[in-house]
Amino acid sequence: MTNYFSSDFKLGVLGGGQLGRMLLAETQKFDIYTAILDSSPEAPCAHICEEFHLGDLMNFDDVYNFGKRVDVLTIEIEHVNIAALYKLEEEGLKIYPQPKVIETIQHKGRQKDFFVNHNIPTSPHHRFESKDSLVNAFEQELFQLPFVWKSAQFGYDGTGVKIVKTQGDIQQLEDTDCIVEQLIPFKNELAVIVARNMDGDVKTYPVVEMEFHPEANQVEYVICPARIDEKVALLARETALKVAEAFKHVGLLAVEMFQTSDDRILVNEIAPRTHNSGHYSIEASYTNQFEQHLRTVLNLPLGNTDSKLAGIMVNLVGEEGYTGNVCYKNIESILKIEGVTPHIYGKKITKPFRKMGHVTVVNKDISKARAIAQQVKETIRVISNE
Amino acid sequence: MTNYFSSDFKLGVLGGGQLGRMLLAETQKFDIYTAILDSSPEAPCAHICEEFHLGDLMNFDDVYNFGKRVDVLTIEIEHVNIAALYKLEEEGLKIYPQPKVIETIQHKGRQKDFFVNHNIPTSPHHRFESKDSLVNAFEQELFQLPFVWKSAQFGYDGTGVKIVKTQGDIQQLEDTDCIVEQLIPFKNELAVIVARNMDGDVKTYPVVEMEFHPEANQVEYVICPARIDEKVALLARETALKVAEAFKHVGLLAVEMFQTSDDRILVNEIAPRTHNSGHYSIEASYTNQFEQHLRTVLNLPLGNTDSKLAGIMVNLVGEEGYTGNVCYKNIESILKIEGVTPHIYGKKITKPFRKMGHVTVVNKDISKARAIAQQVKETIRVISNE
Numbered sequence: 001m002t003n004y005f006s007s008d009f010k011l012g013v014l015g016g017g018q019l020g021r022m023l024l025a026e027t028q029k030f031d032i033y034t035a036i037l038d039s040s041p042e043a044p045c046a047h048i049c050e051e052f053h054l055g056d057l058m059n060f061d062d063v064y065n066f067g068k069r070v071d072v073l074t075i076e077i078e079h080v081n082i083a084a085l086y087k088l089e090e091e092g093l094k095i096y097p098q099p100k101v102i103e104t105i106q107h108k109g110r111q112k113d114f115f116v117n118h119n120i121p122t123s124p125h126h127r128f129e130s131k132d133s134l135v136n137a138f139e140q141e142l143f144q145l146p147f148v149w150k151s152a153q154f155g156y157d158g159t160g161v162k163i164v165k166t167q168g169d170i171q172q173l174e175d176t177d178c179i180v181e182q183l184i185p186f187k188n189e190l191a192v193i194v195a196r197n198m199d200g201d202v203k204t205y206p207v208v209e210m211e212f213h214p215e216a217n218q219v220e221y222v223i224c225p226a227r228i229d230e231k232v233a234l235l236a237r238e239t240a241l242k243v244a245e246a247f248k249h250v251g252l253l254a255v256e257m258f259q260t261s262d263d264r265i266l267v268n269e270i271a272p273r274t275h276n277s278g279h280y281s282i283e284a285s286y287t288n289q290f291e292q293h294l295r296t297v298l299n300l301p302l303g304n305t306d307s308k309l310a311g312i313m314v315n316l317v318g319e320e321g322y323t324g325n326v327c328y329k330n331i332e333s334i335l336k337i338e339g340v341t342p343h344i345y346g347k348k349i350t351k352p353f354r355k356m357g358h359v360t361v362v363n364k365d366i367s368k369a370r371a372i373a374q375q376v377k378e379t380i381r382v383i384s385n386e
Numbered sequence: 387m388t389n390y391f392s393s394d395f396k397l398g399v400l401g402g403g404q405l406g407r408m409l410l411a412e413t414q415k416f417d418i419y420t421a422i423l424d425s426s427p428e429a430p431c432a433h434i435c436e437e438f439h440l441g442d443l444m445n446f447d448d449v450y451n452f453g454k455r456v457d458v459l460t461i462e463i464e465h466v467n468i469a470a471l472y473k474l475e476e477e478g479l480k481i482y483p484q485p486k487v488i489e490t491i492q493h494k495g496r497q498k499d500f501f502v503n504h505n506i507p508t509s510p511h512h513r514f515e516s517k518d519s520l521v522n523a524f525e526q527e528l529f530q531l532p533f534v535w536k537s538a539q540f541g542y543d544g545t546g547v548k549i550v551k552t553q554g555d556i557q558q559l560e561d562t563d564c565i566v567e568q569l570i571p572f573k574n575e576l577a578v579i580v581a582r583n584m585d586g587d588v589k590t591y592p593v594v595e596m597e598f599h600p601e602a603n604q605v606e607y608v609i610c611p612a613r614i615d616e617k618v619a620l621l622a623r624e625t626a627l628k629v630a631e632a633f634k635h636v637g638l639l640a641v642e643m644f645q646t647s648d649d650r651i652l653v654n655e656i657a658p659r660t661h662n663s664g665h666y667s668i669e670a671s672y673t674n675q676f677e678q679h680l681r682t683v684l685n686l687p688l689g690n691t692d693s694k695l696a697g698i699m700v701n702l703v704g705e706e707g708y709t710g711n712v713c714y715k716n717i718e719s720i721l722k723i724e725g726v727t728p729h730i731y732g733k734k735i736t737k738p739f740r741k742m743g744h745v746t747v748v749n750k751d752i753s754k755a756r757a758i759a760q761q762v763k764e765t766i767r768v769i770s771n772e
Contacts, residue, residue: 003771005714005730025411028434031730031743048414050433286725286748295721304724308694308748328391335681338690339672344391344417357417362672362694385389 004298006031011297012070013037014057015077016045018345018355019274019290022282023076024049026291032298037066044346060084067093074251074297078106078272079154096198096297097251097272104247105272109152109179115267118246121239122267123258124182127152131175138170143180152177161217184266186258190226191277192240194253195292198299202244203292204237205285205305208277210256216353221373222313224280227366232263239265252293254278276315276358283341283360284311309339310366312373316342316357316382318350324384326350328357334376339363342380356382390684392417397683398456399423400443401463402431404731404741405660405676408668409462410435412676418684423452430732446470453479460637460683464492464658465540482584482683483637483658490633491658494538495565501653504632507625508653509644510568513538517561524556529566538563547603570652572644576612577663578626580639581678584685588630589678590623591671591691594663596642602739607759608699610666613752618649625651638679640664662701662744669727669746670697695725696752698759702728702743702768704736710770712736714743720762725749728766742768 003009011027013020016038024045027034035051036043046052053069055062057077063084067073073088073095085099104110109127116122126143128134137143145167151160151174163183164170189212193205209226210219226233240255247253254275256268278289287295287303295302318326325348334340344357359376363369389395397413399406402424410431413420421437422429432438439455441448443463449470453459459474459481471485490496495513502508512529514520523529531553537546537560549569550556575598579591595612596605612619626641633639640661642654664675673681673689681688704712711734720726730743745762749755 003713005717005728006712006732006734021414024434025414028407028411028732029727029729031732047436048410048434287727291727300718301722303721326392327389331391332686335689336687341415341673341677342391343415346392346414346417348392 004030004032007033009033009072010035010051010070012066012073013045014063014066014073014075014080016040016043016049016052017076018044018357019076020045021048021346022279022343023274023290023293026288026294029291030294032294035066035070037062042348057081064088067095072096072297074293075102075273078102080106082106097247097249097253101247101249101272105270107152107177108150108269109177111270112179112181114246115243118242120243120246120267121265123184126180127178128180129177131173131178134173134178134180135170137180143182146183148181148183149173150179150181152179184258184260186260186266187263188226188228188259189268190228190236190257190259190265191222191275192236192255192257193275193278193289194240194244194249194255195289195296195302195305196244196249196251196253197296197302198250200248201302202241203302203305204240205278205281205289206307207233207236208280210277216317218317218353219276219315220377221315221370222277222280223366223370224284224307224311225366228259229263232259232265235265239267243267243270251296252278252289276313276355279343279358280311280313280360281307282343283362284309309362309364310369312361312366312369314359314361314373314376315355316359316380318352318354318356318382320352322383323351324349326356327383327385329381329383330379333379334359337361337372337375339369340372340376350382350384390416390418393419395419395458396421396437396456398452398459399431400449400452400459400461400466402426402429402435402438403462404430404743405462406431407434407732408665408729409660409676409679412674412680415677416680418680421452421456423448428734443467450474453481458482458683460679461488461659464488466492468492483633483635483639487633487635487658491656492539493563494536494655495563497656498565498567500632501629504628506629506632506653507651509570512566514564514566516563517559520559520564520566521556523566529568532569534567534569535559536565536567538565570644570646572646572652573649574612574614574645575654576614576622576643576645576651577608577661578622578641578643579661579664579675580626580630580635580641581682581688581691582630582635582637582639583682583688584636586634587688588627589688589691590626591664591667591675592693593619593622594666596663604703604739605662605701606763607701607756608663608666609752609756610670610693610697611752614645615649618645618651621651625653629653629656637682638664638675662699662741665729665744666697666699666746667693668729669748670695695748695750696755698747698752698755700745700747700759700762701741702745702766704738704740704742704768706738708769709737710735712742713769713771715767715769716765719765720745723747723758723761725755726758726762736768736770
């Protein structure tokens with residue numbers, strides 16, 4: 001077994017945003033030397049890692065050259081140059097999750113096809129390479145209004161996703177590689193994080209429930225455990241496990257799902273990494289998702305995924321109408337509430353809907369936690385101070 | 387209220403060891419820009435803080451010049467140049483804990499006198515400025531064998547403390563400023579951490595019990611909560627609170643105490659900072675001691691000091707007979723046990739009894755936690771790999 005701790009071993013991470021930053025808290029706890037690649041000198045990780053490299057994650061040379069400097073390579077974002085990863089893998093570098101998995105997941109059309117090919121329940125879909133071919137298919141009544149449109153690549157946090165209700169909405173769509181999905185009426189949006197290491201040891205975190213902002217298509221609260229039937233929870237965990245096993249995935253895999261009105265589970269989207277839906281775990285779980293990610297990519301034994309307490313995460317996004325140097329208004333007020341922990345991602349500039357941080361609420365009683373989460377949401381404001 | 391979060395505000399910390407390193411995890415969580423002063427370019431904080439300065443903590447100019455660069459100054463070790471702190475304070479810098487408090491505590495003779503002057507229960511003692519004056523007093527039967535000898539300054543982790551049993555032992559003592567204490571038979575060694583901010587808001591953490599290694603004078607396990615009577619626990623918390631209030635201390639104050647055979651509480655020693663006896667709080671408490679320290683020195687509301695679960699800390703010290711590049715043998719075995727979290731301090735070189743890290747065990751059941759802690763202690767080995 002490699003000696004990772006306080007040694008010459010070097011972990012490389014593609015991406016230096018907030019997920020990388022929270023991962024650094026764990027590499028520091030274990031004293032694992034970590035190098036980060038990101039295109040911004042002001043990235044949240046830039047000043048707090050052992051080694052920071054400037055470079056474009058989509059550029060072959062930048063990713064390849066960075067990979068040559070490290071012993072194991074992982075990601076905090078899936079939008080990375082795949083050709084460079086394949087070349088590095090061929091040359092013997094350990095890359096987790098595997099390039100093949102990242103390649104499949106970074107394209108929503110390929111992702112959906114993978115689900116279908118592996119009998120993973122998901123909503124019916126069609127793939128199109130342009131707006132013209134989408135319009136043609138619509139005119140031939142291959143699918144009906146209303147439907148969900150998703151850009152095949154580079155969408156995140158609700159960008160690249162549209163609910164299309166009218167012919168007029170169709171005209172507004174971007175001309176790009178995309179998928180169209182049937183609009184499924186659902187009771188709940190759920191997520192399960194799966195951890196799997198090289199030895200094939202695998203564990204799932206409890207099912208979480210995602211409450212969305214009624215207007216913006218962004219998650220407002222993540223609630224753990226989801227307030228659903230035990231039977232549905234079990235099915236959700238089994239489904240997530242099935243996805244991870246189908247990929248023989250190494251790393252964390254976040255599986256977002258719909259609970260339909262008739263209590264079926266449909267996989268919506270997956271992410272091959274630590275995930276917003278797992279942030280609650282820092283305060284609420286025995287092993288948080290960032291430590292668990294480290295354990296998976298270093299092939300260490302997996303930690304306990306159970307919770308110490310109920311946990312709710314509140315996303316902190318920039319308020320509409322404010323762009324500039326960030327100010328977290330009333331943060332002192334929320335610090336007065338017991339069981340409340342703010343996480344500030346280190347972004348100096350706020351913009352409307354930009355993810356600037358999150359707040360975790362833990363409590364023995366989940367309904368108390370939910371009430372406090374609402375209080376937090378209504379109190380703190382992410383604005384600019386000019 | 388100052389805007390500390392993602393702003394131009396700069397926190398300065400004197401000392402860049404493991405306590406500083408664990409504090410950095412919290413400044414990063416809150417995105418509070420932090421500068422560190424330490425004399426070693428290989429200090430545990432050196433590569434993971436926003437700003438690192440090389441300098442001698444006992445040197446006036448090094449401390450003074452560092453202080454001029456920051457907005458609030460705090461410490462992770464009390465052995466710092468006090469004259470520089472007084473000068474900075476006079477010039478308007480906010481320093482927590484206050485220089486006056488640090489000055490009193492950094493000298494064990496002054497510390498004991500302070501307890502006596504403030505009616506804080508402590509074991510009887512004598513102060514001596516040299517070995518000669520100690521020997522004279524002994525010959526005049528001012529105190530008897532056996533007794534406890536403590537160097538007045540710069541002792542830590544059991545260094546600078548001796549149990550003196552024979553005349554021969556007296557001859558071995560160092561010729562230095564010291565104190566002599568009556569040897570008190572005690573049932574338990576306990577500790578309480580007090581958090582107090584500028585507004586005078588104050589909270590105590592639960593009482594912990596310290597189990598010492600039978601030979602080395604080092605803490606082996608810290609157990610929270612202490613397995614003692616509720617009445618004794620209450621008295622210990624009240625006593626700790628009394629010490630903090632007597633100092634009008636701002637920051638964390640760790641109060642080490644003896645529980646005597648007749649259930650009195652005697653204050654042994656205090657430290658004006660985060661403390662080894664509070665490391666369990668990272669995994670077990672609602673608000674860990676490092677976040678709490680930040681809250682106190684920034685005059686933010688104090689967090690909940692209650693525990694989520696029982697917590698036990700196991701110190702990881704270098705094994706006798708090994709000096710060189712560190713290797714944490716069998717760390718994979720302990721990672722298999724549920725509720726076990728290693729913290730590795732980032733010191734490349736191990737030496738006998740050097741504090742290299744700690745392991746926290748959390749469990750709903752304190753006796754299970756204690757059994758696991760023993761298993762951890764018996765499994766992991768801190769050795770060199772050559």
